[in-house]
Amino acid sequence: xxxxxxxxxxxxxxxxxxxxxxxxxxxxxxxxxxxxxxxxxxxxxxxxxxxxxxxxxxxxxxxxxxxxxxxxxxxxxxxxxxxxxxxxxxxxxxxxxxxxxxxxxxxxx
Amino acid sequence: xxxxxxxxxxxxxxxxxxxxxxxxxxxxxxxxxxxxxxxxxxxxxxxxxxxxxxxxxxxxxxxxxxxxxxxxxxxxxxxxxxxxxxxxxxxxxxxxxxxxxxxxxxxxxxxxxx
Numbered sequence: 094x095x096x097x098x099x100x101x102x103x104x105x106x107x108x109x110x111x112x113x114x115x116x117x118x119x120x121x122x123x124x125x126x127x128x129x130x131x132x133x134x135x136x137x138x139x140x141x142x143x144x145x146x147x148x149x150x151x152x153x154x155x156x157x158x159x160x161x162x163x164x165x166x167x168x169x170x171x172x173x174x175x176x177x178x179x180x181x182x183x184x185x186x187x188x189x190x191x192x193x194x195x196x197x198x199x200x201x202x
Numbered sequence: 203x204x205x206x207x208x209x210x211x212x213x214x215x216x217x218x219x220x221x222x223x224x225x226x227x228x229x230x231x232x233x234x235x236x237x238x239x240x241x242x243x244x245x246x247x248x249x250x251x252x253x254x255x256x257x258x259x260x261x262x263x264x265x266x267x268x269x270x271x272x273x274x275x276x277x278x279x280x281x282x283x284x285x286x287x288x289x290x291x292x293x294x295x296x297x298x299x300x301x302x303x304x305x306x307x308x309x310x311x312x313x314x315x316x
Contacts, residue, residue: 133312
């Protein structure tokens with residue numbers, strides 16, 4: 094079966110750094126997405142990785158290791174507005190997008 | 203601004219009373235998707251259109267139907283809503299059809315079934 098694993102919930106402090114991990118077991122791999130979803134709202138695109146390594150975009154970075162079936166999203170200089178769910182999604186060999194259930198990130202002052 | 207629009211944002215219906223949710227896009231994307239998302243769960247793909255080609259997920263109940271009359275619009279019809287159909291319904295679009303393309307989401311319609 095196809096599976097995406099993420100922690101259900103994480104807590105971090107404003108101004109700190111947090112790393113949200115994602116592991117996947119899919120039939121093939123054609124890329125990995127990270128989306129941010131605030132409560133009651135739609136997901137918004139954050140990043141896409143298809144090659145191994147780190148992609149940096151301002152305060153957010155995403156890392157991929159295809160051999161380990163592993164990715165992480167790194168959030169720096171956390172702000173209260175970063176409180177949201179972060180969803181990992183993987184495109185498999187049939188170009189189907191497999192979604193994780195998301196990690197709820199709680200930021201405390 | 204190019205965008206994905208969903209109407210209404212909140213929909214309340216009675217058990218068994220048909221309801222239609224709408225989605226429109228100004229991105230001129232080929233592909234449109236309908237997802238169902240329940241609280242703290244992953245979005246679940248119901249169906250998608252590549253242009254006019256309709257693709258139904260194997261586990262999408264027959265109670266859910268869709269129409270795409272033109273490139274810009276797509277509708278989700280729930281013929282006889284049950285209490286278990288209460289959820290957020292998300293419309294998304296992508297440009298090329300392969301799922302390596304980024305999907306862009308509308309704001310969602312939250313459906314309540316009484």
